[in-house]
Amino acid sequence: MSVILFIVLIVIIIALSVALYQKMTNAICTSRRRLDGKTVIVTGGTAGMGLHIATDLARRGARVIVACPFEDEGTNAKKHIVKETGNDDVVYKHLDLGSLQSVRQFAADILKTEDRLDVLLNNAGVLVPGDFLTSDGMNFIMQVNYYGTFLLTLLLIPLLKKTGKPGEASRIITTASVTHRVAKIDIENLNKTNYWKRYEIYFNSKLCIVLFAHELSKRLKGSYVIVNNVDPGFVGTRIYDSANKTFGSIVTSASKILFKTPWEGAQTALHAALDKKAGKVSGAYFMNCKRIQAAKQACCDKTANVLWEESIRLVKLTEDDVEQFLQ
Incomplete structure (x- = not known):
């Protein structure tokens, strides 16, 4: 029994040491930049880390458009941001990234109603809600x-x-993950079901995000648009609930204590959006x-x-479409 207690004590000491180190090294965005007259879009800006990002940007005076597929969540997020910041220029728009039609409708609406996007x-x-095909295949x-x-x-x-x-490029920021480092690129099988473990699909998706930013940055060279990746670290949000409700609650709580709260997780994205x-x-x-x-x-x-070429095909674009976007 004494051996078991000793092992438990060691585990607790290690966990507390990790927590202390993480909390001491979690970086904070120090920019005081204002965004009056600027427009930003935050997808997933209605909960967790995204809500903290959207709230911070609204507090700086930006016109903030938050997007998600859940109307109640979106409406509540808008009310929350306005109340917290006093900025009434906050808009919720429906966006379901799991539907190409929804993405096209959202983008068309933005292009029609907005005169700028900073x-x-x-x-x-x-995370891992399920291994199945969407209506887009x-x-x-x-x-x-x-x-x-x-x-x-x-x-x-x-x-x-x-x-x-000049001197003030528009910014595209994609949320990556440390898990891109252990992902596998197998272009022919990326979209297969019952082929990968669900967590592997998540890893692969994050590697694709980083590769996308790498390629897009080259294609945008010479323009006043930049694209960068941000790795928030392990953040305690509801994203883990998709694996299992009980497991999700445990991991979320542990992540907040040992690694990052949603507010802490938002800091690197804010740095990429604001830092000169x-x-x-x-x-x-x-x-960080x-x-x-x-x-x-x-x-x-x-x-x-x-x-890039495979992605263009799957989202039903043509090379001419892409050239027109990038011109």
Whole structure:
């Protein structure tokens, strides 16, 4: 029994040491930049980390558009942000990244109603809710986390290019994950069901996000639009509930204590959206408000280009469409 107690004590000491180290090293966005007259979109900006990001940007005076597929959540988020910040220029719009039609409708609405877009923050995503195909014929996790974001970003590039100017580029920020480092790129099988473990699909989707930013940054070179990745770390949000409600609650609580709260997880995205130096680089990877190196496989030009071509096909775009967006 004494041996068991000793082991438990050691585990507790290690856990507390990890928690202390994490809390001491979690970086905070220090920018005091105002965003009056600017427009930002935060996908998944209605809950968890995204809600903290949207609230912070609204507090800085931006016109904030939050997007998610759940009307009640979106409406409540809008009310919360307005109440917290005193900024009435907050809009909720419906967006289901698991539907190409929804993405196209959302983008068309934005292009019709907005005259500028300074920051597109692609924050929305799912963990492991299920391994099935959407009506568009894509794996659900892959479509929500990657393909939907891929299409949305390309459709909004004309407005981002219209807004960006010398010394103040428009910014595209994609939420990546440390798990991209252990993912596998198997282009032919990315969308298969009953092929990968669900957590592997999530890992793969995050690697695709980083590869997308790598390729897009090259194609946007010379324009006043930049694209960067942010790695929030392990954050205690409801995303873990999709694995199992009980498991999700435990992991969420543990993540908040040992790693990051949603507010702490939001800081690197805010840094990428606001920091002056971060606004001068493209294709970069940020973690804890610092630029670090992404995984080697996420920086492969050949892989990124093959994935780009396959993604264009799957979201039903043509090369002419893409050229028109990027011109």
